[in-house]
Amino acid sequence: MISIRNVSLTYPNGVRALDNVTLEIAKGDFLFLVGSSGTGKSSLLKLLYHDAIPSHGEIVVDGIRVDKLRGARVASLRRHLGVIFQDFKLLNDKTVWENVAFAMHVTGAHTREIERQVPRTLDLVGLAHKSRMFPSELSGGEQQRTAIARAIVNNPKLLLCDEPTGNLDPENTAEIMDLLLRINTKGTTVVVATHNQSVVDRMRKRVVRLEDGRIFTDEERGFYYLGLGQGQVLSG
């Protein structure tokens, strides 16, 4: 699904965000990107949805050389993947329904298709009853669920999540992670950048740890800290 080979990223201000990173992610995988702030988690995600272009190396997402894309093809790429953020990035003057439908409008989807797909998606994220509300009238968890609905309404093969629970309380965090897991079991590849240890340790999925822009560890069914569950770290 995703193939990142020898990728480095240096921002125009000279900061080296990623240094010779190589990573393969299989179709249907659920992967955590962990590491403290500034280690390159968000930068790696940005490369995947073409918000940044690597200085070196190549990136292939679902057979497409993402690092070579320009102009309208970038738009086309983004329609085939979903992205969610810590700050939700919702349009505040649009209702829940409109925010989700918007992602379909830009793809040129037919109105009939939009009217069929949006309620289904809102149902999936459990927001069907709040479809007429505006983001400011929702809780943080509900806003993030709206953002997830928007991200998956076009049935993307890949869902990228940049600190999706960073602004949420434990209860909402658990709900969001459950939702992501459900989306993953339907076949969507999910990549989550986070520094929420309890989330990572509870779910026991593949964990890739970045440090100083390099891949430090890569574990199947891993913990936030290499080989150590949350309890062990706290007690140790």
Added chain:
Amino acid sequence: MDWGKVKFFLGEVGRNFTRNAGMQATAIGTVAVTVVLLGLFLFVRLTLAGVGDRLLKQIEISVYFHTNATPAQENHLRDVLRADQRVTSFTFVPKAEGLKQLRRQTQGSIDVSMLTQNPLPDKFRVRVGDPSEVSAVADSLRGEPGVANVVYGKTIVGRLLQLGVVLRRVSIALIVALLCVAAIIISNTIRLTVYARRREIAIMQLVGATATYVRMPFVCEGVLHGLLGSLVALLILGIGKAALWSKLALALPWLELNGTHVALLPIALQLLLVGVAIGALSSWFSIGRYLRT
């Protein structure tokens, strides 16, 4: 046809347009002020050109024969004038008719009754279609047999033609300058509205909107600014003309404004077009810098 899409697009434009009334008013006002200035200027230019044209059209060439010119020579000139494409009309004034006219014109001021014989020669009065060819026609007639003298308002023709040239050059320069200033001011105003929505633009692109898709509502907004601004301007110009024209005609009688016809509809359409173009183009370019990729 998916009417849902049309409705969605118009909804987007409408929503954006009504959201920030202050900013919209500024943009529309800027277009209006510019178009008023432009319209005023075009109008003055056309009026002056019209006055000049009218004066030039009245220019007449008088071709005087020698007193001993033969009828054959006069007929020859008549043939020459008839053949000349530049000449629109001519009349022959025999000396007797000339004296009658002179008597009429000088009645009460100069006593010509004491003239024992008619001192006037025969003459042709000639009108030329294109004012710029008056002097060429006059020169060509000067060499014809039997012609003693050819007279026309040489200085006034020269000055009016020169004025026309200067007016054209100055006006082109001024119009270009005015349009540049307008485009800069309007694109700055629109840039403010775009800046206020930069987050929204980023989100649109994030979910896969193409640059054109993001641009279109803004360009439509620019067209609306242009259209509304121009209409306001035309209204102001219309009211201004209705209120001031007759007073101006009275104050400046030598311009004979009431006899000068200025075609207002083409000016209005031009101004409308200019307003819309400025609005659309400055929107198009203002949003460019917020579109990444």
